[in-house]
Amino acid sequence: MAQTITEKIIACHAGRERVRPGEYVEASVDQTWSDDLGAPLTLGLLEQHGIGQVFDRERVFITSMVNAPAQNAHFAAVLKQIRALTGKFEIPLYEMGTAAIHNSLGIEMGRTLPGELIAGGNSHACMAGGLGCFATGMGSTDIAAILATGRTWLEVPRTIRYRYTGTAGRWVTGKDLMLHTIGRIGVAGADNAAMEFCGDPVNALEVEERLSMTNMAIEAGAQNAIIEPDAKTLAYVKDIATRPFAPVYGDPDARVSEEILIPIDGLEPVIALPFLPGNTRPLSAVKGTRLDQVYIGSCTNGWMHDMRVAASILKGRRVAGNLRVIIIPSTTKIHHQCMKEGLAGIFLEAGAAFSMPTCGPCIGAHMGVLAEGERCLSTSNRNFPGRQGHVRSETYLCNPAVAAASAVKGHLCGPDDL
Amino acid sequence: MAPHWHRGKAWFLGDNIDTDQIMPTPYLGLKNNEDLAKHVLSGNDPGWPGRLGKGDILFAGLNFGCGSSREHAPRGLKGAGIACVVARSFARIFYRNAINIGLPLLVLPQPVSGGTPGQDAWIDLEAGAAKLHADGPALQGIAPPQIVRDIIAHDGLMPYVKAKAAAAQSA
CATH class of the missing domain: 3.30.499.10 (Aconitase, domain 3)
Incomplete structure (x- = not known):
């Protein structure tokens, strides 16, 4: 059979x-x-x-x-x-x-x-x-x-x-x-x-x-x-x-x-709003949303491919002064490759924090835990209540290009808005 | 077989309670069930650890225990003395974890409504049934598969695996 x-x-x-x-x-x-x-x-x-x-x-x-x-x-x-x-x-x-x-x-x-x-x-x-x-x-x-x-x-x-x-x-x-x-x-x-x-x-x-x-x-x-x-x-x-x-x-x-x-004709980047990964909206429906932190990393989107996408958007730009931006590759090899390719320099010159591998912020452990009422735009994988910190903090899920663009703009947006 | 009703306080939770809510990340360095119990469900409501007591029965909705594979979640519930978690459905990893460590679960697909937090409820683990009133109708849950019954009969996965290995050796 x-x-x-x-x-x-x-x-x-x-x-x-x-x-x-x-x-x-x-x-x-x-x-x-x-x-x-x-x-x-x-x-x-x-x-x-x-x-x-x-x-x-x-x-x-x-x-x-x-x-x-x-x-x-x-x-x-x-x-x-x-x-x-x-x-x-x-x-x-x-x-x-x-x-x-x-x-x-x-x-x-x-x-x-x-x-x-x-x-x-x-x-x-x-x-x-x-x-x-x-x-x-x-x-x-x-x-x-x-x-x-x-x-x-x-x-x-x-x-x-x-x-x-x-x-x-x-x-x-x-x-x-x-x-x-x-x-x-x-x-x-x-x-x-x-x-x-x-x-x-x-x-x-x-x-x-x-x-x-x-x-x-x-x-x-x-x-x-x-x-x-x-x-x-x-x-x-x-x-x-x-x-x-x-x-x-x-x-x-x-x-x-x-x-x-699953037809994807005309699909825009997708954002998952608190407090379920299935609570999704097209990017255009939530553009302009206020943010306190942007996190690019996790096992979901901490790959070399993701780092290159983020760097292509952050190159020659500065992250907005009103938020914290954290970029964390998921392995030491990728971290090292980011140094060799000059991506680390791009991230640092843009004003982002660039760290060694850890699950830290994805899981609300350390390296970027959220306070009460704070909101993070994150390339990680889940956004249940309190996932990234305080029970009354919020996580929005997105892809690395949207995260990088939003980091520059200071609120939720796509790369074409830069 | 005569029913074996256990009576305990009933508490109610909604759908999609994930394991981060059951055992928040800061407590994942704790190893014994009693220490974990002091923080159980605090990611849902900080009042839960003070409310829950030995023999209590938790009634949850769909997809209970979704999310992280952290075994600290069922261990915290076991440490709090929860007699059984009754849910319309369980997320797969939580279900395995709970069975593996000996936390009783009951899958009861129909919604349980009209309960008052802290009221008495009854559970019959052998029959796989629950009820919200002493003389009320017994709500029949879904019987677990044989492998799960075998693990439960051995008081958890590790004794089950050891017993199987010993049986294979002597065969």
Whole structure:
């Protein structure tokens, strides 16, 4: 029987010829990761249950990336404990001079390859599906069980196929296609499903813009999101792959639970207003909105591609005096590349703060937490109440070009308004 | 089988309560459930930690626990002594996390209306049912899949995984 790409990857990792949506299976995991939020719980569970070593040290890594570099003495103690535990279990730890957001680092290190099954300890681990793997996010105990056994249980998701058609307006990115989609289907619109993205507009996207789409599948409640690998994907992973891999493609006659057509003709950049990622508006409907802060970064939009877009708009311009602008690449390699290409200079000359990798402001941890009543325009992924700071602060979500233009203007606008 | 009704105070929440609201980011350095309980749901309303007590039952709407994968959210609810979270639907990661650590959940798709915060409610975890009045109708929830029942029967995922490994070894 014909199967979707998601079903094929799960079947292969469950030692099965085929699987059906709604079935429960146990599958092997090719790669997992955790961070300074989850690792103390995960590694604590291994200790508590007398598990002396992880299933494969090549297939796990940990990043201290949220409250690192230590933002206070409390988190300094947490980070110190992580160093001790990763040392004990001989798990690679990335922090400080190798700091990165794990969801991005797994991709950059070539450890999330087409056809693989990825279960990361973070809700946005689903991003890797943009390369044609099955990738899903899990909590600390699930990751502990994976570290102990190399396996996990899954409910085979039904596949909802999103077929994009048409030609969008200028400055519309993968991020906008995804915000538009979530706005249309709602924050549980793909509850527990596999979101499969296809169509000419998706094919036309750079790989890193596709990753911004799959990153936010969790904001529609999906179990995973996936884009079949093409020549661009294979070129992207060719030089970074750390192990052999075999791309998987869905059968042309595979049945999906639903196919949703998403015409994007005339689509403008999309903004998600507080307090749901699905509370979307076209940019033109919210132009002029007052802002206190602009944040360009996060695992969603902290890619090199995003940095270049932001720099192309900020070059030779100054950010408005009435707001704070923070730019944070998602990995040290990207940070370094921004220096080498002269982007760091452009950001600093524009008057933006340019920092080493951290999740900090996206998650309201540090490096740009919002006060009561403040509003941030952010290229990150979610805007629930209090996400970036005080319970009565507000987050508007957008793409990096809109963020950079708004940073210059001092209020919400698009690059064509400069 | 005779019903096993547990009585507890009922509290009500809306749709799309995400895990940042259940356990705000500043408290994610805390590790034990009782410490986390002091801050549980404070991102929704700072009054929640003082209101919630042992044996209480939370009634929520759709997509409870969406957003971040932080396991500190169900751990905080467990630390507060919540007997069960009843919701019209749960976000997948929260659902797994709660089952994995032994926080009881009940999926009750129909909306529960007309409740007064702090009133008595009843929950029967074995039968998977809830009611808002002692003599009221039992609202039947959806039975969890076998794998989830097995994990619950082992008091969480890690004991379940260890038991399976031991069984495989002796086989």
